[in-house]
Amino acid sequence: MRPELKTDRTSLNDDFAGRMTRAVVKSARAMSRLLPIIIGAILLVSLINSLIPKSFYLQFFRRNMLFDSLIGSVIGSISAGSPLTSYVLGGEFLKNGVSISAVTAFLVAWVTVGMVQLPVELMTLGRRFAIVRNLTAFIFAIVVGIMTMLILHIV
């Protein structure tokens, strides 16, 4: 009986070790795919930060919540890549004086509106669903941007 139990435990440990190894390898692969993109984005942000004065960004944003969120949502919708990149870019936008509503709309649109994967979404889930989902996600990014700014003012 005892040797069997021991075998079972060993097998469970081996199974967990195998799953752990696969999880670490998967994460390492994901990070290795992400890192060049993140480093490239940070290099670009650093260059833009040194090259362009803060006032340049502000001319696109009129300190109007609706307009700023719209611009943020448009930029977020046409951008693609890991959300990690959007956080880095959004953080730097914020530091450069871009409003929180615009940055929020940008972050939300980046992850909820999928222009790049739209053809695959159309094919697998249907034309009407894909179009309605992306369109409502675009509008909601603007609404979330405005509401987040308002809530942050209150709390």
Add this chain to the structure above:
Amino acid sequence: MSAVFLLYILIFFVDRSLFGNSIGFFFTIIVRIVPIFLLVFILMTIANLFITRRVIVKYFRKRGIEKWFFVIGAGILSTGPIYLWYPLLAELREKGVSYGYLATFLYNRAIKVPLLPVALFYFGLKYVIVLTLMMIFFSVIQGMLINKLVPTDSRLST
């Protein structure tokens, strides 16, 4: 990234001051975010270890209001590139899961638990909490709206 490298090489020869400033700023950001990347790696590994496709499919089998909560949870906890999930979502659709739940699932995929340290670092705890709650709320609104706007047999119109 190679295009940005080429740009930096060009700037190195054209404007040393701009190159120095940019590289300086780059390393300032890198030094700040390296510890966060380590935390992200650990969280990604935990997510990869425990959140499998089988777990996600189980969530979609729930019924009633409970289902919304499970779909939100499944969306938040799901990992990997979105295009890997489309075939599974199409399969769930074929099995009768309505489009609204799929939309809510996709919307909540935007909330990335492993990336929370980065979000906290850049935007602070209050902002992250407010944004997360807003996104969960609007994911349900979008799901309900899509249930109304997209009939269950609309896939046939593709």
